[in-house]
Amino acid sequence: MIPSVLPTYNRAPLSFTKGEGSWLTEADGRRFLDLGAGIAVNALGHAHPALIDALHDQAQALWHVSNLYHIPQQQALADRLVAETFADTCFFTNSGTEACELAVKMARKYWYEKGAPERVEIIAFEGAFHGRSSAGIAAAGSEKMTKGFAPLLPGFVHLPWGDIAALKDAIGPNTAAVLLEPVQGEGGIRPLADADLRAIRALCDDAGILLILDEVQCGMGRTGRLFAHEWAGIAPDIMMVAKGIGGGFPIGGVLATADAASGMTLGTHGSTYGGNPLGCAVALRVMDFVADPGFLDDVRRKAGLFRHKLEGLVASHPDLFQEVRGIGLMLGLKCRRDPAEIVAEGYRQQILLVGAADNVVRLLPALTISDDEISEAVARLETVAQALENGAR
Numbered sequence: 213m214i215p216s217v218l219p220t221y222n223r224a225p226l227s228f229t230k231g232e233g234s235w236l237t238e239a240d241g242r243r244f245l246d247l248g249a250g251i252a253v254n255a256l257g258h259a260h261p262a263l264i265d266a267l268h269d270q271a272q273a274l275w276h277v278s279n280l281y282h283i284p285q286q287q288a289l290a291d292r293l294v295a296e297t298f299a300d301t302c303f304f305t306n307s308g309t310e311a312c313e314l315a316v317k318m319a320r321k322y323w324y325e326k327g328a329p330e331r332v333e334i335i336a337f338e339g340a341f342h343g344r345s346s347a348g349i350a351a352a353g354s355e356k357m358t359k360g361f362a363p364l365l366p367g368f369v370h371l372p373w374g375d376i377a378a379l380k381d382a383i384g385p386n387t388a389a390v391l392l393e394p395v396q397g398e399g400g401i402r403p404l405a406d407a408d409l410r411a412i413r414a415l416c417d418d419a420g421i422l423l424i425l426d427e428v429q430c431g432m433g434r435t436g437r438l439f440a441h442e443w444a445g446i447a448p449d450i451m452m453v454a455k456g457i458g459g460g461f462p463i464g465g466v467l468a469t470a471d472a473a474s475g476m477t478l479g480t481h482g483s484t485y486g487g488n489p490l491g492c493a494v495a496l497r498v499m500d501f502v503a504d505p506g507f508l509d510d511v512r513r514k515a516g517l518f519r520h521k522l523e524g525l526v527a528s529h530p531d532l533f534q535e536v537r538g539i540g541l542m543l544g545l546k547c548r549r550d551p552a553e554i555v556a557e558g559y560r561q562q563i564l565l566v567g568a569a570d571n572v573v574r575l576l577p578a579l580t581i582s583d584d585e586i587s588e589a590v591a592r593l594e595t596v597a598q599a600l601e602n603g604a605r
């Protein structure tokens with residue numbers, strides 16, 4: 213008999229009833245230190261008072277109106293994102309994968325309107341994750357996500373992660389865009405070197421094609437800059453955002469330059485809920501924190517502290533861990549055994565970790581995690597490591 217909740221997730225036997233900052237309380241009363249943050253969603257931790265106020269105030273005023281009307285909160289959020297980024301324009305969605313849908317449509321429409329309708333091909337990379345919509349799985353291309361879902365949306369090419377030479381060869385007369393995550397998340401916390409991102413930008417410029425960055429996971433302060441591509445000193449033409457932007461309220465979006473967005477004219481795209489007053493009011497409040505240079509300074513400082521302590525953990529458990537990887541508070545522990553075992557032992561030690569591909573355990577804490585909580589996290593990870601080494605289970 214099929215469960216009443218479609219069984220597409222392998223869920224841990226935990227259910228949380230309350231969250232506060234970096235802590236979650238389980239139904240049985242145990243408190244867990246949350247290093248998953250809803251998979252990089254709860255950027256300001258759980259139950260941040262400013263976000264509760266923003267949501268509460270907006271809920272009392274107005275929940276939903278159609279995009280047939282002006283939505284002041286949406287306008288304010290778009291203005292703010294345009295002011296803080298490369299972008300000239302924004303469209304809001306409810307999720308990351310919807311942002312992928314629009315990014316793909318936008319790139320293809322761009323070329324159609326430029327009189328080059330043959331340019332439909334989007335070059336993506338192995339290990340990528342762009343969500344679970346039809347465009348998202350076709351863009352990622354892995355068998356794990358696409359098997360059984362044919363026919364897939366055509367027009368995607370996949371190259372080894374970060375292979376600049378292969379990219380150079382792959383760009384051709386049918387190429388519309390290159391699509392990538394500056395730091396692969398699900399793929400195992402794999403950052404692209406700044407020099408490689410600059411090289412990809414240069415290849416796109418030389419060929420006159422669009423660069424689409426998926427910053428759904430690595431954006432919104434996660435790497436210690438508002439957006440991860442800022443580290444390389446380059447800008448995309450189109451960028452997907454979601455996860456952290458709503459701090460836990462579902463909202464995503466596509467940011468683009470005026471040129472890249474030029475094909476998306478009246479009637480070419482839409483969404484019932486996208487850009488609704490509740491989501492935009494909360495995201496605007498998230499921006500007040502995350503776009504603050506002092507906040508980002510603190511993320512970088514804490515990231516240095518965390519990383520330093522994790523290097524120590526890895527050094528004392530060489531049989532368990534291979535390396536620390538990542539940037540900012542988007543960190544990964546490359547493991548020498550199935551990361552699922554480490555995540556499971558974490559549950560016993562009341563610390564929440566998230567697995568990823570490439571034998572990596574992800575550490576994606578709230579950006580508001582304190583120094584003491586970082587120390588506590590490493591202490592719990594130490595206990596996890598010892599338990600596994602002692603073969604306690």
Ligand SMILES: *Cc1c(COP(=O)(O)O)cnc(C)c1O
Nearest residue numbers: 307308309341342343397428429
């Ligand atoms: C999570 C994620 C997505 C998909 O976002 P959803 O909101 O789950 O649709 C897309 N791209 C990246 C990089 C992600 O991490």
